[in-house]
Amino acid sequence: MFPENRFLADPALGKLAKWLRILGMDARYIRSGSIDRALADCEPGRILLTRSRRIAKQERDRKIIFIRSNAPIRQLEEVIDAARIRRGDVRPFSRCIRCNVLISQVAKASVKYRVPDWVWEQHHHFHKCNRCGRIYWAGTHIDRSLLQIDALFGTNGGLQFPG
Ligand SMILES: [Zn+2]
Incomplete structure (x- = not known):
């Protein structure tokens, strides 16, 4: 690199x-x-x-x-x-897609009213962009992206959403 x-x-x-x-x-x-x-x-x-x-x-x-x-x-x-x-x-999903700044992990309780109820109930790890406030969690779109990333590097599995 x-x-x-x-x-x-x-x-x-x-x-x-x-x-x-x-x-x-x-x-x-x-x-x-x-x-x-x-x-x-x-x-x-x-x-x-x-x-x-x-x-x-x-x-x-x-x-x-x-x-x-x-x-x-x-x-x-x-x-x-x-x-x-x-x-x-590479550190997949460590950066805000919109702002290009690093996101940081936040307490689950702090996002209770900021994500849909079903998301809050099913997920335990949340990250937040300190610039735009967008909340990130490991959803199915991330699983799909990880598969594509794995394919890019010719490897199988092993990449996980941070936290
Ligand atoms: Zn952002």
Whole structure:
């Protein structure tokens, strides 16, 4: 893996950025319309993920992964390959998908009225984003994502929701 596995995705790669966040990677995303400014404001250590040859040319001093695939899951494979990310490097579901910040475990009692009743009754571990307040728990969508992550790294099982 690169010494710094922090990423900056161009506006065409929003879904890829989301997938990197699901893996627990720090992935910022440039909203369309402000590309040059976002690049200028971004710390140089962040690896640029782009589909644009113009942007790739312009950012000579930055480490770049040029993305070729159209499908987000294939794009994710390209990043894993190029950045030499291994299974042990990823911390699935440790980051807010919306805000890109780390989430932290919160007491079950504190989310009683913030999640649906059936969720509160069936789950014991909850995490919260301190920026947007979103509550996370291990639901079936997470089981499906874990299967996809396992498939990406060619392994079976072993990944669990934190906590
Ligand atoms: Zn958040």
